[in-house]
Amino acid sequence: MKIGKSKSPLYVELYEQIKKMIQEGKYLENEKLPSKRKLGASLKISPLTVDAAYQQLIAEGYVYSIEKSGYYVSKQVEVLENIKKEKYKVSYDTNKKAINYQYEFKTNVVDTSLFPNATWAKLSREVLSENHHEMLNITNPKGMEPLRKEIAKYLELYRGMKVNEEQIIIGSGTTSLISMLIEILGRNKHYAIEDPGYSKIYHLYKGNDVELSLVSVDDGGLRVDALIQSKAKIVHITPSHQFPTGVVMPIQRRSELLNWAISSNNHYIIEDDYDSEFRFQGKPIPALQGLDEHQKVIYMNTFTKTLAPSFRMSYMVLPEKLLNDYQEISSHHGCTVPNFEQYIMYKFMHGGYFERHINRMKNHYRQKIDIILKTLQNEPHLQIKGHETGLHFLMTIDTDKSEKEIIEEAKKHEINVSGLSMYYMNQKNKNTKPTLVIGYSGIKTQDINLYMSKLITLLK
């Protein structure tokens, strides 16, 4: 045995070598190892080094010791080596292969050039310099109280809701909030979502193995008659700006939906209010939650659209009657958002920066929409709708071509835009006219004319 040739400490090297010998069967079960003094002398190292190696071998179970006698090799268990090892060819770059087109009309991005970097940096420095040590250990499963208070204020002022901060649960995204909700409401319940809708929501419920119905959408949003027919108990909807059709659910439909919810103890509405902050005419449509006097609406929103997707901060507002059920699962569903981030966000809201930021973003996006509307003035064959709210709209095309043909042709011209069809999970619910779902939030203002002219030329 030679040691002193590797970069590891001597005792580690010795431990590795003896371990290998035991694994290879060079030492037999119950065979005595040389004494520490003897082995140390022969290797010209301290008996203490040998002791360290022996202790490690004991800790891992390769060796046992008998007091006043010495060190012995333990019985080894062979790992079945004759079992065929499966070889898997994994293409590791699955995520990297996304093609980038010259003209992207994505719906899942925001204009990050407007991100208030300086303010955020300032507030981060403040939080870090305040040395909140207690903040490092104590995490409230609902999220930090000061932030929840700010959110409650915001919801009352801008969304017409009455909310106690104890009803608010902060989470790192829709995924974690919905998995919590399903634990609270029951995995054996029957859920429904809108069709067309956001495919992520579909996969989320499917991944949670709940019974799921697809309910069609008309000019008033989710069809309540179809919901009743589906026999679902809990429905997930986007009433302020249906995704992707952009429909704002009118008061009549909201009342019908609330009546449906009140009609049974087990009925609940999950109101997904993902981009209602950006309403470009008048004031935001009040949340459905604000109309609900029977504790039937679970409200959900995110900072993804108002700040940036990478922030991973969402929240839900539970009706008071569900809070006891929440309490029971809160011990294993701790808050998933780092306290630092939460505290910065609290300062951002409390200092009025959030309100200012939303107004700035709204003006900015309104400018973009105005430019887009101008480019479409002389294009009567291109009808748009759903552009009064949110960061995307629908464009219906009067043409003989199919939607699929249009999208493929677009790709050839380096234009990436999606068709409404791909948002239908049940193809039976599909409408017929070719329609594009156009996201404009990621396009720079100075580029909008160019992007639109490319698109309009293509659709001539």
Next chain:
Amino acid sequence: MKIGKSKSPLYVELYEQIKKMIQEGKYLENEKLPSKRKLGASLKISPLTVDAAYQQLIAEGYVYSIEKSGYYVSKQVEVLENIKKEKYKVSYDTNKKAINYQYEFKTNVVDTSLFPNATWAKLSREVLSENHHEMLNITNPKGMEPLRKEIAKYLELYRGMKVNEEQIIIGSGTTSLISMLIEILGRNKHYAIEDPGYSKIYHLYKGNDVELSLVSVDDGGLRVDALIQSKAKIVHITPSHQFPTGVVMPIQRRSELLNWAISSNNHYIIEDDYDSEFRFQGKPIPALQGLDEHQKVIYMNTFTKTLAPSFRMSYMVLPEKLLNDYQEISSHHGCTVPNFEQYIMYKFMHGGYFERHINRMKNHYRQKIDIILKTLQNEPHLQIKGHETGLHFLMTIDTDKSEKEIIEEAKKHEINVSGLSMYYMNQKNKNTKPTLVIGYSGIKTQDINLYMSKLITLLK
């Protein structure tokens, strides 16, 4: 109608008043509203203000317009008001009621006085000043690649694992990682966990509605014979430092467990390596994953113990054969950790700060353990074990009192310590001697003697 008395814009006030009149039935279905000019003149406001109010009423569905004719009230749907509103008494301060004892021996905290605040602040400033705008929109579901590369390096160096960064999935905690895993492995599978164990893990699996077996633990950790008997397919274990018994699983048991895993295509081991970084004698016990040549071990770890609980950063290492299944769920399980945090963590690891921090923490905790061992030198009736690794140990007491009596007496003396019994989910698996689970990581070094003398006096 009087307007101009509220703080809202005039049009909002007008909109609110008309809406109220419609809701109260003062306007009937299809009744014509006054023209914008007439109403404006009578209220002495601009017809443009009236128009803004009417547009908002239209957007929300209260009013409809007929071109060249005027504005009419829509048909309203009444919300069933005669349904009894349920009243719930919710005690909002459930979370606040946690009693604070003078002498806390908690297992779920770290010594935050050692948190490298200055370094973390410096790296945060760097990340913020570098203006990574692309970081705001693009989020890789697995987590940021540079951070995953650093984790892979770390695991190879310190845990004896061979890992490609594409096998690593970053998540905001065990909760989100396990719910992902259950989607990948199947909710219809039979899972097993250790008993005694971490009750959060028990509730996590239960909350996911999977079949769950409790497998007892002996001096070698999880009993493989009991695992085989349970017929479970997937087992979640803590081999490096069983929680709460502190047992290090010896190589023989590890080999047996791997043989169990290899024996069926559907068998998997989830290795929860939550605090193996802190081994106070010799080097860390190599991870079970490093012994596995058959893609049977899913490795899981967290930065909760090494940094602080509030960081919400964990990761798992998937065998390559599960990566395709992961790919399918990655679209609805996006990464739950903010990019900012991930990038700071990357810099923290890449700059060598993480390694230094762990060494510093380890020395610090070792000091604490040494003090504790000294206080127990003359207390032969108090036997401790599991203190060589991690941030808690077991103390078995030679006494006629029951564990419950001891703990209640401790509480009277302002000492908060938990008993081993409470970690047993199946009381049949319970051992008999009164045993305390002692967490010391949150106690300040200068206070340890005091805390221990209080405890020792109590146990006399």
